[in-house]
Each structure stands twice: as structure tokens, then as C-alpha cells.
Amino acid sequence: MCVESTPPPPGRLTRRGVLAGAAALAGTSAVLAANAPGASAASADPATAHRPGRGGDLVVEGGTLLDPATGEVTENAVVVITGGVVRAAGRRGDVRVPAGSAVLRAHGRWVLPGLIDAHIHLNTAAEARDAVRKGATSARSGSTNFYQDIAVRELARQAPEQAPRLRAAGIFVTPDLGDTILADPDLAPLARLRDGVRSPEALRRVVEVNLARGADTVKTRVNERAGLPEQDPLAQVYDHEQLSAIVAAARRGGKGVLCHSYSEKGCHDAVTAGIRSLEHGAFVGERTLHEMRRRGTYFTPTLTAIAGLAESADPVLAERGRAYLPVLKRAVLAAHELGVPLAAGTDSSGGTVDPIGREVELMRSAGLSALDAIRTATTGAAKLLGLGSTAGRLARGFAGDVLVVDGDPLADVTVLARPVHVVRSGLPV
Incomplete structure (x- = not known):
């Protein structure tokens, strides 16, 4: 037996039904509906929903920032995230912090990309x-x-x-x-x-x-x-x-x-x-x-x-x-x-x-x-x-994904398995 004569996968209807079933098995439809008051289960269908959630606005301040790309370490650093994207990162005093921003204080801790x-x-x-x-x-x-x-x-x-x-x-x-x-x-x-x-x-x-x-x-x-x-x-x-x-x-x-x-x-x-x-x-x-x-x-x-x-x-x-x-x-x-x-x-x-x-x-x-x-x-x-231009660093234009750990990961990488704070697209987890 072979499948050479079988027609190619059809379009929208099969895709919608298959992925709606996958969402039900994964429990994602229920989670999306619960997190969107007034939304119907259909609006959480992964085959029909295309509007991504907006990231958050957050300032992470006071920690020691590690850039894995360069190995550079910045003490007393500030990371400014707007709409889920890093707008600025660097030493306090060199980075303008928007007034009224929500702040995550990382004093005495290390800050890395997620x-x-x-x-x-x-x-x-x-x-x-x-x-x-x-x-x-x-x-x-x-x-x-x-x-x-x-x-x-x-x-x-x-x-x-x-x-x-x-x-x-x-x-x-x-x-x-x-x-x-x-x-x-x-x-x-x-x-x-x-x-x-x-x-x-x-x-x-x-x-x-x-x-x-x-x-x-x-x-x-x-x-x-x-x-x-x-x-x-x-x-x-x-x-x-x-x-x-x-x-x-x-x-x-x-x-x-x-x-x-x-x-x-x-x-x-x-x-x-x-x-x-x-x-x-x-x-x-x-x-x-x-x-x-x-x-x-x-x-x-x-x-x-x-x-x-x-x-x-x-x-x-x-x-x-x-x-x-x-x-x-x-x-x-x-x-x-x-x-x-x-x-x-x-x-x-x-x-x-x-x-x-x-x-x-x-x-x-x-x-x-x-x-x-x-x-x-x-x-x-x-x-x-x-x-490569989206994740893995906390630099301008990268995703606002942050890991805050209680110790120097360059001296002891085991701290990475025990994050104190996690931020995903500017939203504290």
C-alpha cells in the first residue's frame, strides 16, 4: 500500500477542526476564555484567533545585568520594557525611565534574559x-x-x-x-x-x-x-x-x-x-x-x-x-x-x-x-x-523576557534553576 494517490491535505475546515480538538486536549481554550471576560470558546480557537496579546510595560531596576552575547556585566542596571519589548538597558543614570512605570526591584540580584x-x-x-x-x-x-x-x-x-x-x-x-x-x-x-x-x-x-x-x-x-x-x-x-x-x-x-x-x-x-x-x-x-x-x-x-x-x-x-x-x-x-x-x-x-x-x-x-x-x-x-534578534539578550528591540536570580550565575550556574522572578514579554509570571 502507498499513499501517493491520496490528495494533499485540504484547507481551512479540516485545519480548524483538528486544531480546535488540540486546544481542547491541551486545555488552552479554557485558559484563554477564562482570561478574556466576555470571550466565547470559539474566540479561543487557535485556528481562528490571530490577535496576539500585548506585552506589558515594566522597569527592572537595581540588579546586576548580564549580557550573554558579550559577557558584559552591568551593575546597578535598569531594563525598560514597553509593550513587551526592551526599549533600553544599561547603567542607572544612562537610561531614561518613563514616569509612572511599574517597577520590579532587583537590588542585590542578577538579571538575565529569559x-x-x-x-x-x-x-x-x-x-x-x-x-x-x-x-x-x-x-x-x-x-x-x-x-x-x-x-x-x-x-x-x-x-x-x-x-x-x-x-x-x-x-x-x-x-x-x-x-x-x-x-x-x-x-x-x-x-x-x-x-x-x-x-x-x-x-x-x-x-x-x-x-x-x-x-x-x-x-x-x-x-x-x-x-x-x-x-x-x-x-x-x-x-x-x-x-x-x-x-x-x-x-x-x-x-x-x-x-x-x-x-x-x-x-x-x-x-x-x-x-x-x-x-x-x-x-x-x-x-x-x-x-x-x-x-x-x-x-x-x-x-x-x-x-x-x-x-x-x-x-x-x-x-x-x-x-x-x-x-x-x-x-x-x-x-x-x-x-x-x-x-x-x-x-x-x-x-x-x-x-x-x-x-x-x-x-x-x-x-x-x-x-x-x-x-x-x-x-x-x-x-x-x-x-537571534528577538530572544536571548536584554538589549533594545529584544523581547522583554527577564530572569532574576539570587546570586552570580557566572560563579554558580545552579542559581538559574531557582529563579526569584520571571518576566515574559514585560509581564511578571
Whole structure:
């Protein structure tokens, strides 16, 4: 069986219905309705609502400001945010503060841009709120089963303090879609495929449906999962040709691909197929790292997730985590020393959200300097997400996303996992 003769995904009506269902599953429609007195549930439909919420006006004063891009530290700093955007940032006395502005006092504390989680699974409005409270003011989805991340993205646009600014991946391009087949009527023809989503036509179909529903990026895999004891993370599920078909379909829609990976061969196949970022990648080898540097391919190691395996009650997963973590840390340091761009991601899922500051800690423990570790969750991750001129710094024209921490993160990065205040688009969270 193939899907080559199946017509392309239809337009507005299917998109509206699918995404309204995703919003119901994610709980975002209810949150938007509750936060907009007089608004109907229909007005919260992510397929029809396009008016983003306005950011706030706020002055953050008195803290020590860190610019991750330059490493510059400014004591007794002032950050002026108007309409959710930084209008000025610098030393007190050099920055004009608008009269009557709401003020967040940060005296004795450090002020940084909000952090970016480049690999997270946000399935509900509650998870999105948890992520932003823990410091992730921007994020990239690692896919959801029923397009919930697209609904969360709309929540972030309309109520910025409720969710991170999000790049959505939609559904996972994987051989066995499982119940995800039920997410979209345009995926139904794939249920007839005896071998799953493997042919070029089927792979292209899943990518095209994803993009038709509004995905910002495409998520696929080259290896099985590390987090399931019955799977072998070194077993390869897609070859170079199949990965190339996925990348080509995504590129036709102007999108990049992030790829779940573990084995060296799998990593190399994925990178040479043209993916935008390598996820996990515990056993990535030197030849692949050199290729990543040449191509500008990002590495998102998700150290937090691998460290979490070591704490599992399942002995197979615990041993896997203990064995993989030091290998992955060595790969992170080798990548950094070669000049491969790194991005921080927690791979949080299943209702538990890890603070993105924890990933920065693990980057630091892998051998990066404190400043370089911070960059993986600010300027580095921002470039990967296409937010290089929007997020990752507190400078004029950037988003008014702020993290206030109780200590010097250049001396102790662990403070990033315990933010005292979080501001999203000028709105205190």
C-alpha cells in the first residue's frame, strides 16, 4: 500500500477542526476564555484567533545585568520594557525611565534574559505555565501526539505570561504513529500501511500534513528510544535515504528538521541527510561532529533527560542513564571545542517539567565555562529557533523576557534553576 494517490491535505475546515480538538486536549481554550471576560470558546480557537496579546510595560531596576552575547556585566542596571519589548538597558543614570512605570526591584540580584528550552514536550496549558515559571520564556517543541503544541503556541501569543514563546513541531514523524493516526483525518490513509511510515510517499505525507496544520519545524528519529526499557536506543529505524526524504519535504515547506538519535551511524546518517539539529546524540563520533561544524548543524544533547534515566526505578533505564551520561558529556565538550553550536533542552515530558537552568548546570559540568553554558540556553538556542534578534539578550528591540536570580550565575550556574522572578514579554509570571 502507498499513499501517493491520496490528495494533499485540504484547507481551512479540516485545519480548524483538528486544531480546535488540540486546544481542547491541551486545555488552552479554557485558559484563554477564562482570561478574556466576555470571550466565547470559539474566540479561543487557535485556528481562528490571530490577535496576539500585548506585552506589558515594566522597569527592572537595581540588579546586576548580564549580557550573554558579550559577557558584559552591568551593575546597578535598569531594563525598560514597553509593550513587551526592551526599549533600553544599561547603567542607572544612562537610561531614561518613563514616569509612572511599574517597577520590579532587583537590588542585590542578577538579571538575565529569559532562558530558552530547545527541546521540550508541552502537551497542556498547565505544563506550559510550569515551564515559564521555571525560567523557560521561549522553547521549541519536541513534538506532541495530537498537535497540542500548536495550541500551546497560540496560548503563548495571546497570553504571553501563560506559556513560553514556542516553535511547534506538531506530530512525530516515526515508523509507528500509533494513536496519533486519530489526530487528523488526513493521516487516516496511513493506517493501511503494513510496514508503517517508511516509504518516501508516506514520509512526505506526514510532513505535509504537519506543515498544513501550522508546524514550525519537523521532528523525526533515526534510533529507538532510550527511555523505554524494551527498546534498543542504538537500533536504527530510518536510513539515510528515508531521512533525506523527510528533510526534503520539510525544506519544501521552508522548515528544518530536528532528529532524535543515539548511535554514531544514526547520527552521521541524520547529519549528512541535512537535519537542522541533532537531539540526544550520546554516541556521536568525531567524524560526525566535524560534519556538523561544517554544515552548522546544532547539537541539543538533552543532558537533563539522560541524567534522569540514571535515577529511574527501572534497573535497565538506570544502568542506561549511568552508562550514557558520561559519554554524552564527553561528546558535548568535544562538540564545543570543535565549534559545533550547542543548544540547551530538557526533553521534559509526561507532565513533569524540569527547569531549563538544570540543563545549563549539566552543560557546565560537561566542561563548558559558565558563560558558554549560559549561552546554550540564551543566544545559542535563540539562533537555532530563528529568534537571534528577538530572544536571548536584554538589549533594545529584544523581547522583554527577564530572569532574576539570587546570586552570580557566572560563579554558580545552579542559581538559574531557582529563579526569584520571571518576566515574559514585560509581564511578571
